[in-house]
Structure formats: structure tokens, C-alpha cells
Amino acid sequence: MKKELSAIDAKYEAQKIAFGPMYFQAVVALRELGILQFISNNRKGVSIETIIEKTGVSEYSVTLLLEAAEVLGVVEVEDDIIKISKIGFFLLKDEMTRVNINFMNDVCYLGAKNMTESFKNGKPEGLKVLGNWPTIYEGLSVLPEPAKTSWFEFDHYYSDNAFPEALKIVFRNNPKLIFDVGGNTGKWSFACCKHDPNVRLKILDLPVQLKVAQANATERNLLDRISFHPIDLLDRSQEIPKGADVIWMSQFLDCFSKEQIIQILENACYAASENTTLYILEPFFDNQNFPAAHHSLVATSLYFTIMANGNSKMYRVEVMKDLARQAGFEIVETYPLIGDSYHTILECKKRA
Structure with a gap:
């Protein structure tokens, strides 16, 4: 039997949806700035100071992104030592996850704001961020990069x-x-x-x-x-x-x-x-x-x-x-x- 959520837990789940786009882009930034890979390379854990020094990313950026990563369970923090979690491992190493993130970020993300209009009109109203075609299929061979690579992958x-x-x-x-x-x-x-x-x-x-x-x-x-x-x-x-x-x-x-x-x-x-x-x-x-x-x-x-x-x-x-x-x-x-x-x-x- 499915356990009923408490009001507190339900409200928390609702916030995950509300702030989902921000956290998604935080994960993309962690990956593209090399922070997540650096943490993964140091399996015993690494300090924030070392991450800043070795990645060349500012203290402000590293601090904010790691705070988001901790909320998401992407990293684990104990005594100021940062370790990658199982979730972080899959974000880096799992092919399905990599392909899905790239597809969402490069193909869908900017167009997603037009979802309501797409349902109203029965047309892919988000497609205009990539090109002027009636459907994406007419434009597949000429999609701009990185959308083209991410779509085919x-x-x-x-x-x-x-x-x-x-x-x-x-x-x-x-x-x-x-x-x-x-x-x-x-x-x-x-x-x-x-x-x-x-x-x-x-x-x-x-x-x-x-x-x-x-x-x-x-x-x-x-x-x-x-x-x-x-x-x-x-x-x-x-x-x-x-x-x-x-x-x-x-x-x-x-x-x-x-x-x-x-x-x-x-x-x-x-x-x-x-x-x-x-x-x-x-x-x-x-x-x-x-x-x-x-x-x-x-x-x-x-x-x-x-x-x-x-x-x-x-x-x-x-x-x-x-x-x-x-x-x-x-x-x-x-x-x-x-x-x-x-x-x-x-x-x-x-x-x-």
C-alpha cells in the first residue's frame, strides 16, 4: 500500500518542481565547468579550497553550485570534504543520463517555455528557438549545433x-x-x-x-x-x-x-x-x-x-x-x- 505523504513532505516535493529548471541548469554548470569531474577524480574527497584552486572557477561559483549539488544529493559533504554520490556518478558516467541531459539542454530547454501554447495550438511552438520549420523533421539535417549532435545521439x-x-x-x-x-x-x-x-x-x-x-x-x-x-x-x-x-x-x-x-x-x-x-x-x-x-x-x-x-x-x-x-x-x-x-x-x- 502506497504511503501517504505528509503535508510537509508534499510541500517539499512541490518545491522540487517549482525550482526544477534552476537545479537542472546547476547540474549542467557543474558538469561543464569541470567541477563534478574533478570531485569524481578525488574519490577520498576534496576540500572546496582545492576545487577552487584546481578548476580555476571562482569561490562564488563553486560555493553556490556545491550548495545546489548537496540539496540534489549529487555530492556528499562531511567535515568540509566533498565526495561524489551515486547520483553524481550516474550524472557523469551513465550514458542514458548523459544523452538525456544533453537532449534536454540543447534541444528542448529554451523551447519548453512554449509548452502551454503548443498544447493550445497543436503545434510545436518551442521549435522556433532552433529554426523556422513546421516540424523538427524538416530541419534535422540543418539543426544548429549543439542541438543537432544531441538530437541524433x-x-x-x-x-x-x-x-x-x-x-x-x-x-x-x-x-x-x-x-x-x-x-x-x-x-x-x-x-x-x-x-x-x-x-x-x-x-x-x-x-x-x-x-x-x-x-x-x-x-x-x-x-x-x-x-x-x-x-x-x-x-x-x-x-x-x-x-x-x-x-x-x-x-x-x-x-x-x-x-x-x-x-x-x-x-x-x-x-x-x-x-x-x-x-x-x-x-x-x-x-x-x-x-x-x-x-x-x-x-x-x-x-x-x-x-x-x-x-x-x-x-x-x-x-x-x-x-x-x-x-x-x-x-x-x-x-x-x-x-x-x-x-x-x-x-x-x-x-x-
Whole structure:
């Protein structure tokens, strides 16, 4: 049974929310000024005077940031000796945490002030801090730095770990032609080419994204095995071509609203034959082993609101299954949390 918070504890939790942005930026400053790394390097602990001397950061700055770090539990202070805590260790060394902080700071932070307007208007009103596009997808290849690097690191972190196990699943029936829908920079297509020397791929995406994927394929000498099909899947007049053994959608459908997902999947269903398999790879927030993953994925939905397109989100697994069924597919198999990842694969076939 969940323990009820006292009024004092509830008020304290409320202050964590109220001052959350300040404490977040304090952690970013601790990291970027090298203070947190210096403390970590001195495992037995270090004095404030030594931190000031060795980092070259002013006494004022070090004092304020360490006071914030102590409140957050990022450092432990005993007899004026500063030690890094487990939380501080994860802030420095954990890849998921590093990627999430950079994504929030470089991509989302300035735009987050526009969240209310984004909900009112159904548009990513925060995106204007990065560029003048209707959605972030038109601008991915030309995002200003460091937002561009942080966006792609975030995107790849939450997909790449799933690829080794996903390849085993997709290639069980030796597909000869795979459509990589929303192929982005081409990482899945390149992984497929490495996995099977005979497979051919067609990447379907917006023209601006295909330029990046094509450049990457050229660099890898894969133009003889990978072709490119420009398409805006929100335009009902543009159809997914027929002929694929596999239609692959990796972390793609979460970029759209429910209505748009049904539209895209109906397009895929029309293109599919009875022998075509549709695979949907998604990190469903209600199908996670650890609270850190659930927490991160729900926050990612808010990124979609303010920065991406204003109407998409991370979904529950049963919601996605229902949308696929509405579009004409049946769910043949569910592969939950494949490999060392946050992802589930839905294997779908066109309903007879």
C-alpha cells in the first residue's frame, strides 16, 4: 500500500518542481565547468579550497553550485570534504543520463517555455528557438549545433541497442527486399547490409533526410544495394510502393498522432502483399522494466509537443496494436524488450 505523504513532505516535493529548471541548469554548470569531474577524480574527497584552486572557477561559483549539488544529493559533504554520490556518478558516467541531459539542454530547454501554447495550438511552438520549420523533421539535417549532435545521439541511443536482436527477428525468413520507412540517417539499413550480404533496401523518408542517408550510403559504398524513395507520408496522394518482403518502422510511428498513424499504416497495408511482414519497433512507456526508462519516455512525449510536431507521443503497447488493427493488420507476434534495449517489436501481417 502506497504511503501517504505528509503535508510537509508534499510541500517539499512541490518545491522540487517549482525550482526544477534552476537545479537542472546547476547540474549542467557543474558538469561543464569541470567541477563534478574533478570531485569524481578525488574519490577520498576534496576540500572546496582545492576545487577552487584546481578548476580555476571562482569561490562564488563553486560555493553556490556545491550548495545546489548537496540539496540534489549529487555530492556528499562531511567535515568540509566533498565526495561524489551515486547520483553524481550516474550524472557523469551513465550514458542514458548523459544523452538525456544533453537532449534536454540543447534541444528542448529554451523551447519548453512554449509548452502551454503548443498544447493550445497543436503545434510545436518551442521549435522556433532552433529554426523556422513546421516540424523538427524538416530541419534535422540543418539543426544548429549543439542541438543537432544531441538530437541524433538521443535518437540513436534509444534505437541502436535494439538492432542486434531485431536483426535476428527480421531475417528469420531471409527477406530479399526491405523498406526502411522513416529511415533517417540510414543506420538500420546499413546494419541490414552488414548482417546479410544479399539483402537490398529502400529507404523511404522526406527528401531532406534522404540527402543525409544517401551521403552516408555513398561513404559506405552501398549505393548498389540501397535505393531511396522520397515521400511525405502525411500526404495521402503519396503511396508506399509495393514489392517489399519486409516493411520496417523503427521509432517512427511515435512521431505522429493516432489519426496519422492509422493513415500511414493504411498506406503500408495497401502496399503489402500476403507475404509482406510489417515490423514496428517502439519503446512503449508502459512496457519497461525500470522506472528510469518509464520516466524518460513520458518526458519524451512532452518533447514531441513543444519541439517536434505538437501532436505525437510515446504510446502504450496496446494502443499501438489497436491502431495497427484499425489499419488492416493483425498482430502475429509481440517481442517485448528485445536484447539490452527499451524496445518491443510488433510483427504484423495484412489481414486476409
